[in-house]
Amino acid sequence: MSMVNAFSRADFERLDETERALIARREKVLGPAYRLFYEKPLHLVRGEGVFLYDAAGEKYLDAYNNVASLGHCHPRVVEAITRQTAVLNTHTRYLHEGIIDYAETLTATFPEALSQAMFTCTGSEANDLAVRIARHVTGGTGIIATELAYHGLTSAVAEFSPSLGESVTLGPHVRTVPAPDSYRHSPDEMMEKFGRDVAAAIADLKRHGIKPAMLITDTIFSSDGIFAGPKGFLKPAVDAIHAAGGLFVADEVQPGFGRTGEAKWGFERHDVAPDMVTIGKPMGNGYPMAGIVLRPEVIADFGPRARYFNTFGGNPIAAAAGKAVLDTIRIEGLQQNALDVGQYLMDGLRSLSHASIGDVRGSGLFIGVEIVADPAAKSPDAALTTRIVNGLRERRILISASGPNANVLKIRPPLVFSRENADTLVDALGDVLKGL
Amino acid sequence: MSMVNAFSRADFERLDETERALIARREKVLGPAYRLFYEKPLHLVRGEGVFLYDAAGEKYLDAYNNVASLGHCHPRVVEAITRQTAVLNTHTRYLHEGIIDYAETLTATFPEALSQAMFTCTGSEANDLAVRIARHVTGGTGIIATELAYHGLTSAVAEFSPSLGESVTLGPHVRTVPAPDSYRHSPDEMMEKFGRDVAAAIADLKRHGIKPAMLITDTIFSSDGIFAGPKGFLKPAVDAIHAAGGLFVADEVQPGFGRTGEAKWGFERHDVAPDMVTIGKPMGNGYPMAGIVLRPEVIADFGPRARYFNTFGGNPIAAAAGKAVLDTIRIEGLQQNALDVGQYLMDGLRSLSHASIGDVRGSGLFIGVEIVADPAAKSPDAALTTRIVNGLRERRILISASGPNANVLKIRPPLVFSRENADTLVDALGDVLKGL
Numbered sequence: 001m002s003m004v005n006a007f008s009r010a011d012f013e014r015l016d017e018t019e020r021a022l023i024a025r026r027e028k029v030l031g032p033a034y035r036l037f038y039e040k041p042l043h044l045v046r047g048e049g050v051f052l053y054d055a056a057g058e059k060y061l062d063a064y065n066n067v068a069s070l071g072h073c074h075p076r077v078v079e080a081i082t083r084q085t086a087v088l089n090t091h092t093r094y095l096h097e098g099i100i101d102y103a104e105t106l107t108a109t110f111p112e113a114l115s116q117a118m119f120t121c122t123g124s125e126a127n128d129l130a131v132r133i134a135r136h137v138t139g140g141t142g143i144i145a146t147e148l149a150y151h152g153l154t155s156a157v158a159e160f161s162p163s164l165g166e167s168v169t170l171g172p173h174v175r176t177v178p179a180p181d182s183y184r185h186s187p188d189e190m191m192e193k194f195g196r197d198v199a200a201a202i203a204d205l206k207r208h209g210i211k212p213a214m215l216i217t218d219t220i221f222s223s224d225g226i227f228a229g230p231k232g233f234l235k236p237a238v239d240a241i242h243a244a245g246g247l248f249v250a251d252e253v254q255p256g257f258g259r260t261g262e263a264k265w266g267f268e269r270h271d272v273a274p275d276m277v278t279i280g281k282p283m284g285n286g287y288p289m290a291g292i293v294l295r296p297e298v299i300a301d302f303g304p305r306a307r308y309f310n311t312f313g314g315n316p317i318a319a320a321a322g323k324a325v326l327d328t329i330r331i332e333g334l335q336q337n338a339l340d341v342g343q344y345l346m347d348g349l350r351s352l353s354h355a356s357i358g359d360v361r362g363s364g365l366f367i368g369v370e371i372v373a374d375p376a377a378k379s380p381d382a383a384l385t386t387r388i389v390n391g392l393r394e395r396r397i398l399i400s401a402s403g404p405n406a407n408v409l410k411i412r413p414p415l416v417f418s419r420e421n422a423d424t425l426v427d428a429l430g431d432v433l434k435g436l
Numbered sequence: 437m438s439m440v441n442a443f444s445r446a447d448f449e450r451l452d453e454t455e456r457a458l459i460a461r462r463e464k465v466l467g468p469a470y471r472l473f474y475e476k477p478l479h480l481v482r483g484e485g486v487f488l489y490d491a492a493g494e495k496y497l498d499a500y501n502n503v504a505s506l507g508h509c510h511p512r513v514v515e516a517i518t519r520q521t522a523v524l525n526t527h528t529r530y531l532h533e534g535i536i537d538y539a540e541t542l543t544a545t546f547p548e549a550l551s552q553a554m555f556t557c558t559g560s561e562a563n564d565l566a567v568r569i570a571r572h573v574t575g576g577t578g579i580i581a582t583e584l585a586y587h588g589l590t591s592a593v594a595e596f597s598p599s600l601g602e603s604v605t606l607g608p609h610v611r612t613v614p615a616p617d618s619y620r621h622s623p624d625e626m627m628e629k630f631g632r633d634v635a636a637a638i639a640d641l642k643r644h645g646i647k648p649a650m651l652i653t654d655t656i657f658s659s660d661g662i663f664a665g666p667k668g669f670l671k672p673a674v675d676a677i678h679a680a681g682g683l684f685v686a687d688e689v690q691p692g693f694g695r696t697g698e699a700k701w702g703f704e705r706h707d708v709a710p711d712m713v714t715i716g717k718p719m720g721n722g723y724p725m726a727g728i729v730l731r732p733e734v735i736a737d738f739g740p741r742a743r744y745f746n747t748f749g750g751n752p753i754a755a756a757a758g759k760a761v762l763d764t765i766r767i768e769g770l771q772q773n774a775l776d777v778g779q780y781l782m783d784g785l786r787s788l789s790h791a792s793i794g795d796v797r798g799s800g801l802f803i804g805v806e807i808v809a810d811p812a813a814k815s816p817d818a819a820l821t822t823r824i825v826n827g828l829r830e831r832r833i834l835i836s837a838s839g840p841n842a843n844v845l846k847i848r849p850p851l852v853f854s855r856e857n858a859d860t861l862v863d864a865l866g867d868v869l870k871g872l
Contacts, residue, residue: 033744045523082517085509088481095458115465122558294467309471
């Protein structure tokens with residue numbers, strides 16, 4: 001399985017001299033594990049709000065990047081990072097009020113039971129720590145994830161991140177289940193089926209002598225194809241893992257921090273109670289930071305025995321950046337904006353009424369558009385999806401694609417996206433579809 | 437095994453009201469896995485050069501923190517981070533010259549064979565990636581590390597980081613060997629013994645049907661008690677792992693970036709050829725960044741199959757910070773300063789000629805002082821070590837301790853440490869020793 005929307009060496013000759021030289025230098029010094037987006041990669045030099053600018057001065061509407069969730073180079077975050085970087089940068093083995101303030105502000109956005117926070121630098125580290133804790137507290141090792149999940153790339157987390165491709169093998173204690181598919185199943189069916197699939201995975205783990213430790217899901221199934229509704233469909237699956245003595249870990253690295261519009265955290269839309277919640281990407285609007293928010297019971301035994309220290313995790317600058325992000329979401333009403341503009345954008349996408357658009361779904365500013373060859377058969381069209389993604393890129397609008405069949409447009413703009421930006425995107429997509 | 441130099445709840449009542457309140461808030465929201473340094477924790481608010489300042493305005497000489505290796509809040513790094521944070525922060529799936537420039541500058545400081553770099557956010561992630569690559573390229577799983585090594589805290593890396601304590605179990609495919617001990621063995625003996633121990637670990641892995649994947653060592657054995665010389669003592673061990681088809685990974689997270697004075701990278705002092713080198717802590721003078729530098733042959737098959745993407749790793753700000761760090765080391769001659777002041781400091785420590793000081797060893801500004809009850813018997817004195825560390829803290833000088841018997845003073849100041857700073861430290865230590 002190759003990466004969706006990756007630049008391929010086959011396209012090398014189509015690039016101009018400067019880009020070819022830069023790519024050659026890059027391949028020489030960064031080696032063969034790195035990928036670039038698009039048939040014609042972007043050479044970026046500047047970002048501001050919803051726009052990115054390339055070396056030639058061209059301006060791109062960013063409808064993809066969920067890290068710079070408040071918009072690129074948001075002044076409040078830039079100011080917070082700049083100020084704290086000049087004052088002090090140490091670690092959590094000294095007392096510092098910043099990290100305590102931030103942890104209190106952060107946990108206050110969660111249901112009361114999720115009252116403690118631990119800080120890492122990446123979502124991978126957060127999910128890796130979740131595995132360590134889950135295994136310690138349950139005494140089990142079994143992990144259930146969805147078929148095309150991505151949870152990170154440490155050795156332990158790559159083992160349950162099947163979207164990394166077949167060369168990265170799943171762990172022997174890992175079982176995968178199909179993501180709930182709202183396009184191909186009725187709401188009742190998808191909910192019931194997902195619960196049944198998780199129950200079957202639990203039974204299969206037990207049959208192999210493996211005690212279940214956790215079920216982990218991205219609560220909007222970002223890499224599985226984006227499945228947002230109907231709200232509540234996670235419940236039977238979460239009930240099943242709890243009944244089996246395992247934990248439920250909500251991976252909010254992508255849906256969290258208000259992106260879904262309807263809630264600050266994706267799991268809240270489903271009215272389920274996670275034991276741990278992992279967070280990351282937009283947490284510092286680009287500053288490297290991530291973490292876990294959890295129920296104190298979960299860490300009560302692990303904590304005293306296996307101390308946790310992350311050199312950079314929870315440093316004073318991360319705390320300042322994280323605080324600025326939470327403040328900005330509140331002050332600028334970005335969760336509400338994500339809800340309003342997201343609905344407006346989905347309405348606009350649906351109004352295109354094009355035969356290739358099989359489904360438009362999502363919540364807030366996390367939207368999937370399923371591209372099909374035949375709407376009646378709901379047959380995925382990956383080739384057409386690639387043409388659309390690259391067609392939009394030629395029109396200077398950035399999105400990507402996702403899903404087991406690489407046929408779901410992934411639209412995930414900064415939360416400051418406006419109705420005007422949404423119109424630009426819908427018009428350009430209409431234009432691309434017309435030209436096919 | 438409890439953590440060396442950790443604050444204990446037993447000392448809680450000795451603190452003043454403000455600190456107790458802050459610690460109570462901290463424990464409530466960060467949970468039980470976090471630790472604080474010192475019997476009386478430090479509440480820091482500002483850092484500048486070799487000094488840290490607490491909330492009461494007290495000034496501390498920092499002879500411990502190796503992350504802010506250029507000194508706290510070094511203006512060149514602050515400026516680089518500030519500038520780039522306001523311009524663009526994206527990721528490695530777009531072209532950006534900054535990361536390519538930085539990777540070229542970085543790899544140019546390594547021997548020619550180590551020509552490719554990959555970027556993570558933490559040393560843990562770098563060592564975790566090294567494990568994935570080593571296992572892929574060798575087809576083995578066995579790992580050899582030293583008895584009190586610390587390489588990080590992901591699930592896979594914690595398995596070969598015995599310094600995390602007995603609650604964190606070693607992996608079944610992990611073998612540990614005693615660190616080479618220059619205090620208790622002659623140079624020839626220690627070199628020969630370390631090679632023999634590694635060869636025995638390899639044989640034991642094979643006897644259990646486990647193919648060796650790698651030997652990993654911190655090249656100055658930071659948590660094992662700091663063993664710097666004689667130069668060259670790593671060679672027989674590295675030869676043994678290579679002969680067994682495994683890789684040698686030099687963990688330079690602590691000794692790297694010129695700290696040892698004699699070389700930019702610790703492994704160069706031993707004239708051995710690592711297959712991969714992991715780097716971190718001082719890489720961005722506090723900006724969260726780390727990475728691997730490797731031989732292209734090692735990643736040639738893994739790279740195309742198992743793509744690598746780290747959301748924050750190698751972002752334009754990390755590149756700018758990392759470049760500023762390398763520039764500063766060169767412009768300010770910090771490697772040479774580490775060598776000169778390190779030697780001066782070791783001479784000063786030796787001149788104390790106190791019966792409790794069994795050994796003074798190190799390279800550049802990475803120094804270990806072994807504290808013993810009886811110099812003839814070389815018997816470790818952990819209690820005295822704790823009193824010295826906390827005695828220096830009361831005199832507003834920051835160091836810590838290390839080693840399997842928690843009796844080695846760990847002195848690891850910023851590379852801008854001056855002779856005057858060294859005098860202050862030596863005088864204060866003399867004073868503490870006199871008061872015992």
